[in-house]
Amino acid sequence: LESKLLPTAPIAGQKPGTSGLRKKTKVFMGKNYLANFVQSTFDALAQTNAPVQGGTLVVSGDGRFYNPQAIQIILQIAVAAGVKRIWVGKDGLLSTPAVSAVIREREGGFKPFGAFILTASHNPGGITEDFGIKYNCENGGPAPESLTNAIHKNTETIQQLHMAAQFPTISLSQAATHTIGDVTVEVFDATEDHVSLLQKVFAMDKLKALIGREGGFSFKYDSMSGVQGVYARRVFLELLGADDWSLLNATPKEDFGGPKSASHGHADPNLKNAVELIQAMGIKSDGRKVENSGPFPDFGAAADGDADRNMICGTKFFVTPSDSVAIITRFAQDCIPFFAGGLKGCARSMPTSCALDRVAKDLNVPCFEVPTGWKFFGNLMDSASTYGKTDYTPFICGEESFGTGSNHVREKDGMWAVLAWLSILAHHNPDPAAELVGVEDIVTEHWKKYGRNYYVRYDYEGVEKAAAEEMMARMAADGRACCDGVDLGNFELATADMFEYHDPVDGSVSKNQGIRFIFTDGSRIVFRLSGTGVDGATIRLYLEKYVDPTGSLDMYAPEVVRPLAEIALKLSLLAEKTGRDEPSVIT
Template identity: 45%
Template sequence: MSGALKSIVVETKIYEGQKPGTSGLRKAVKVFQQEHYTENFVQAILQATADRLKGSTLVVGGDGRYYGKEAVNKIIKIVAANGVDKLIIGQNGILSTPAVSAIIRKYKTLGGIVLTASHNPGGPDADFGIKFNCDNGGPAPDNVTNEIYEITRVLKNYKIVPELVVDIDKIQKTTLQVDGKDFTIEVIDSVQDYVELMKEIFDFSAIKNLLQGSADRAPFQVLINSLNGVTGPYVKKIFGEELGVASSSLVNATPLEDFGGLHPDPNLTYAADLVNAVKNGPYDFGAAFDGDGDRNMIIGEKAFFVTPSDSLAVLAANLEAIPYFQRTGVKGYARSMPTGAAVDRVAAKSGVEFFEVPTGWKYFGNLMDAGRLSLCGEESFGTGSDHIREKDGIWASLAWLSVIAKLGKSIEDILKDHWTTYGRNFFTRYDYENCDSEAANKVMAEVETKIEQKDFVGTKLTYENKVYIVKEADNYSYKDPVDESVTTKQGLRILFEDGSRVIFRLSGTGSSGATIRLYVDSYESDPSTFDKDAQEVLKPLVNVALVLSKLQEHTGRQAPTVIT
């Protein structure tokens, strides 16, 4: 490679369907491998920020999945040709999604390009994804993703420096001449900045004391499963080196391009190995994270499952256990619309401002930037705070350990005490994955047609001896209280007079086909119900939803792919 490099312009062809979803563009690897496909989308990202691009710094990294390194090398060449001053890259191309957000915020960069398909499987025959995070560290808002999409529809060429080659496996800083100006590539330690942030937020000594035990208290046994995703190096550093957890309790902690054949989605179905190990082993606490590290699952002794909705509510009720919130105060709580309403009750009791937003972490970001939100979560195993602008799996596990250390109780006892105070929101989600798109649309049309009928409110829907009276029904829309932007068609909601809810959504995070998500939420204040199995309690409402939507008739599916 010569000392002075020049960019060239490459004529391209337009690819249809490069529309980013709630978390970027996700497609099969083979789609991204098409000639010009990845280059087009990266060029569109850069053109969407063209007014601020020259002289800027960008962050690049991903979850280590197949095609990641190849994509990083393409991005380096394209970014260099588009007038960016500096690129910060995680070593080996590795950066968790929370780490990207932390690095953008710490170094005040223009934003970051994140290479991930999150919880989707990896490998040559699986999925890849690219998303853009803005200068606040959060996913690009709708106006930016819409602009990126519009550019992809008319893009005629892209700029690239074909001869630029850099070793991203080695921590180093390199400055090259590109088109007569300096271009710097800094390959950084993937975990250092993130670990420093966690140590500012949490009392690591209190957590370590819990984990190590004392003369009068046995060590608190944890099992952490990274599902061969990006969190492995972070887990080894934080739980292994900083907190003294034995390496035998940190499993699947090496990022693999195909996640070792695992489906890196931390739920009861895809993290069954963790569930069984905790159920049958000596563990007090289990945690699993997804491919890019922003999702989490928390379970207690004997695999006592904490629903994400309950996890958010319990943390909200116990934020004083975390030094960060002792310093900043608690500004507000929020959840995505489909998430169980448990945190609503904590907000009401504590007098803290509460928000309900559409699915997608970017909607929380506006509230955080305005200083109105401290803690938020989604039922899809995402929990986070205003320390960054992404959900954060490792943060959630450290938050739980902080609460346990302060209360000195088991996870199950903490949950039962919480329900005694606030009541219990039983919650479940049924996912029907890879449905025929036409059939999925028929399901949604079936529900929407019914809820639009003038006499639908007041309708009694029954299953066996259970009767639900419709109080309200709509296709959810959201007006942002900060910028007053309006987001429409975010899910079909049926709210009942007893506080129960049924919600239907088509997912925006799949790479093929359509995923129908059915969310069912039912509140109980009677303590005699608290120990019941959620599926048993929710069975009548689930059946009401299936009959109403004719889901089984339209899709031919007699059972969901995943129940959480």
């Protein structure tokens, strides 16, 4: 196929953040914006030994506005770069975990060297909202920092775009193989690879029996008008025999429902945005139980736009993501076939609560602490397993930000987390006619055994960038000094430091990953700046207080951590520096 060279010029600010490059959609629609980034990625790949020439590439997204157009642009650049086979999900859709599964598992004798995922994940979509792009490598995981830094460097010097001349627009609305010269574009059912992998990981017959149990079992799953709707129909309706009543917002929309929807177009599964789900479950937006007695479903869950996040609820009960990963880890080997041989290890991001550490200790498996962002789990998972095909050397990871997953793929996986919880419920309910042991029962029993890591996150969104950076710089310079003169109440400071990660597998060092104040009782205050926003700065303040099994386990988390919040606000001078006295979101 003929290709053409088009002149271009660097565009400032194309630095990938925690999870890819995210900007306002209109910025991405600007001249050469997307093309520059994609070309810079191919230029960076040319400096590695990725088999781009004659290779296979996956391209798809979460269905947000501009997804179809972006795919066609990427096809043209990929073809000019020498890619011979491109795999695209039907309608241009693939969830983030499904992309990972396609890279690792899809049959046909061609191993993709990588993938472009078009998503800004939990950020709102639409022409006036956000768009994003992320590159994943041949292990199915997000590009490591060494690669994203190389891509960014190329965006600063790019002069030329190399695109296929006269490449036709490929129809994505039907599964079909298109041949253009010596290039094939294969459009396939988005659920094929991911769902068949999940069928190997979980005992689907047991989950089906739970859903159809004699004593009754009801659930609601909110896809929040993101890409998960496609997978939710396949898994819950077709495979597990649930009925339509269980599914909320299961049709993907380019604006996730937009400002008029209950979530205001924020396909972000948390107490603020998963409005329909928490109402259905009898949970108030502050996490408390509603007064009336229902009936409410036994189980509830939600996903974000690209379906890598999950939120787990029981009747009138919200499970914090940090507890969720700990509990899944605890029971995995008892009820999920993928883990039947035992766990190899587990990991959490630094701000995630230490509940997981207690379970890991009990199971006698290593527990790693990595910086925020799923890319940091990749090396650990690869080293715990054989590179490439599905392996059975299991490893579980989680983040406090509603991300949970394992080494079945190299992304967090919203559907996996839900099937893991259904597996735990099935395990606790062997008698199909007995009264259901529910989510709240399981979580409270867990606290009785391990104690409870009370946990809350405050987000301050839309803060002026310079002010946020100044606040962080002051604490980074001397965290301990920031505590001078601050009344710490019953808390005694043990350490104050900036988290720095030394990857035990490849030795790479990631600095400035968040400021930690750790107290002698294990309580923690953590500050970081978000790396997924598109304008201004978002300050994240993470608060954790541990209460051992002999203490009060049924208190209201925001009240328990309030003394820590007060200390955090004083020592950081947050209000003085940013002019903000209330967080915009509490999760």
